[in-house]
Each structure stands twice: as C-alpha cells, then as structure tokens.
Amino acid sequence: MMSRLVILSANSLKGSGPFGAGLVHASRSLHTSSQSRAPVPPLPETGGKVRHGIFPEEIFQLLYPKTGVTGPYMLGTGLITYLLSKELYVINNETLSAICIFSVIIYGVKKFGPSVAAFADKLNEEKLAKAQEVKDLAMSGLTQAIENEKKEQWRVEGRAMLFDAKRNNVAMLLETNYRERLHMVTNEIKRRLDYQIALQHLNRRLEQEHMINWVEKSVIGSITPQQEKESIAKCIADLKMLAKNTQAKATV
Amino acid sequence: MTMNLFNQFLSPTFLGLPLIAIALMAPCLLYPSPAPWWQSNRWMTLQNWFIGSFIKQTLSPINTKGHSWALLLATLMVFLITLNTLGLLPYTFTPTTQLSLNMAFAVPLWLATVIMGFRNSPTHALGHLLPEGTPTPLVPILIIIESISLLIRPLALGVRLTANLTAGHLLIQLVSSAAFSLLLSQTTAASLAVGLLLLLTILEIAVAMIQAYVFVLLLSLYLQENV
DSSP states (O other), X not given: OHHHHHHHHHHHHTTSSTTHHHHHHHXXXXXXXXXXXXXXXXXXXXXXXXXXXXXXXXXXXXXHHHHOSSHHHHHHHHHHHHHXXXXXXXXXXXXXXXXXXXXXXXXXXXXHHHHXXXXXXXXXXXXXXXXXXXXXXXXXXXXXXXXXXXXXXXXXXXXXXXXXXXXXXXXXXXXXXXXXXXXXXXXXXXXXHHHHHHHHXXXXXXXXXXXXXXXXXXXXXXXXXXXXXXXXXXXXXHHHHHXXXXXXXXXX | OHHHHHGGGSOOEETTEEOHHHHHHGGGGGSOOOOSSSSOOHHHHHHHHHHHXXXXXXXXXXXXXXXXXXXXXXXXXXXXXXXXXXXTSTTOOOGGGOHHHHHHHHHHHHHHHHHHHHHHOHHHHHHTTSOTTOOGGGHHHHHHHHHHHHHHHHHHHHHHHHHHHHHHHXXXXXXXXXXXXXXXXXXXXXXXXXXXXXXXXXXXXXXXHHHHHHHHHHHHHHHHHHO
C-alpha cells in the first residue's frame, strides 16, 4: 500500500518540481508521440485489489502459474522464517510494541474503515449532486425556454383571429353607440312633442274652467231674491210633506 | 540498559550520513496530491475535509488580519500529526522528540506573534501584562509575573511537545522490555505487562494527535491576542 502511495505521489509529483516538468512534457514538446489530452480515458471506479490489506493481488496472479494458490503464502512464511532463523530480524522488546501498535491499527481500520469510507463517499456525492443540480437546472431552464418559444409561435398563428375578434369588438361598439344616440334622439323629440301636447291640454282645461266659472257666476247672478224665497218655501213644503209621508210609513 | 533506552532518540545516521533530512521530508510523500480531475478519490476528499474543518475551527476566533496564518498553521498541524503518529510504528525515529526541532518551531512563531502585537498596537500588547481588576498594591509584582509567563511561553510550547512524546516513547520501551524479559519465565506478569502496553499504545496515539493539536491551538491563541 505504501509502495503504491509512493508511486502515486511520485506520479503526481512528476509534473511538478525542478526536473519533473521535463520528464513529462519532453515527448509532448517534441511532438514525437500522438498523445492528446482529450478524450480522457475513464478512471477506474475502485482502487487496486489487495489481499490482507497490504499485498497487491498482482503478486498472487504473478506466482499462480508456477506455484499455485499457496505459492505466495509459502514465500511469505519462508521469508519470515529465514529472517528469524538467521537473526537478520532480532526479536526484542520492539517486536512486542510492534505487535501492539499493529493490532490497534488493524482493529481501528476494520472497525471504522467502512464508516469513514461511507463519509468520504457522501462528501463526494454531495459535490457531484451540486454539479448535477446546476446541470439539471440549466437543462430544465432551456427546455422551458423551448416550450415558451413554441407557445409564442402558436400565438402568432392565432394573431389573425385576434385581430378579427378585435375588429368585431370595435364594430359592435360603434353599432351600440349609434343605436344609443338614435334612442336618445327619439326620446328627446318625444319629450318635446309631449310638452306641446301637455301645453295644449292645459290651455283647453283652463278655457273650460274659465267658461264654467263664468256660466256659474252669471247663473248665480241671475237668481233674484224673489226667486230665492219662492224656492226656499217650496223646499220647506216639500220637506214637510216628506216628513209626513215617512211618519205615516213608520206607524204603518 | 539505560544507554539502550535512549538509543531510539539518537538522530539517525547511516554510515556517517545523517538521515534526519529524509526523516523530516519523507512523510509528506504519504499524502495524496490533487489530481487534474474535479472529483477526487476518497483519500483526497478526506484530506481536504480534514484540513478545511480544522482551519475553519482554528481561525474562526481570529479576526481577518490573522487569517494569513492559515497556511502556516495547517501545514504545522499536518506535519506534527504525521511525525507524531508515524513515530509510534516500531523502529522509527520521531523527530519531534528532539528539543531542537520543537524549539525551532516554537520560538520563531511565538516571537512573530509578540513582535506583530508590539508593532501593530503596543499599548494593547502591553495591556495584556496586567489583568483587569487587580488591586493597586499587587500591580508591580503582577506585571513582573505576567512578563515572566509571556517569556516562558516558547519554552513551554517546545518542552511540552518534547516531553510528552519522549515520555511516551520511553514508557513504551520500558513496558515492552519488561514484558519481553518476563515473557518466558513469568508469563502471567508478562501478559499483564502486554495489557498495559496495549492501553499505553492507545494512549500514545491519542497523545500524539492531541499534542500536535495543542501546539497549534496555543499558537493560534497567541496570535489571537496579538493581531
């Protein structure tokens, strides 16, 4: 794992540093290779496969044809035995502290590894989601713009109908206005004629009343006092007769 | 036996060539570097998140002028954490156990904060030497005490880190050698010592990270006072 890290770091440091630039860009500046930056090949989704956390799978694949499945394990055991028996590695107190620290590290990685990986993935997902949201917003905005444009085009087709409707409207308004004015004129004329009629009626009535008054006055003036007395006596005599008649009817 | 215990703190050499330069510069190769594509792998994301949240937390109480120290503090933190935690692996050399390294970090950075404080607002910086609300007869003594505490800060910073790490490494050595020597004759006592060693290892991992954090935190506090 650390060797791979070193390789990775060296790979990325390759472009930087005092002489790194020359290494990478030498072939590019001389245009000897047909290398181009685009399209960039897709990156691998997961890292290199490892067995037991540190040994790359490639070693196992390398040794498989010659030594089978147990080959690398035998190699490891043999190496360790060689180092211990020849005392190239001396077991001393540091070995104990090594066992302790490695057991703590392995326990920590096994216990917290998945959750830390999930956390890192979540951070990456959030970053990706933000970019995706921008892209989605842009796309939806553009589709909306296309729809709006289509609607505007449809509206343009209906423009003739709109003008016809407007024309009809205006014609109706004019017609209504004309009719109103006509009505107003007739009403005014009728009012004036009615006034004249009422005036004539008033005149006739006044004449009639005046004539009646004059006739009454002349009649009343022509009644002499002698005639008045005679009529009053006649009335009294009539009344007495009537009273006698009713009295006789009542007793009967 | 005593000679053996302190061999781990000798500056490493190989055939007379000092390896201290490699010991100081090699750990940075372990960290992922940014790739030219915009979405990085897990290591890079975690590293970014860690440095980002650490700097946000450390620099939030400091005003904008002190934010130019962000890169320095982040680098210092990552460097110290790396050196401390890598030193817990067997047969490694921890440069932060050397007083020279720690004082070389503490004195210039502390002095920088003090000089900045005295240059920008000398009255404010001198005012730190007298806490508020002290009774008048105590004022001269208190000023002397406060200035001594100010001058002792770099010493405390450096020696704190050195002492913690050296003590931890020494304890690990002692307990592991005790366990090793008892391993064959008195196995139960040895197993007790191994248990102690496990707990001590966990403590040392914590101490390694905490001490680095405390170093940087105290520096940020001195910066906050003076900027």
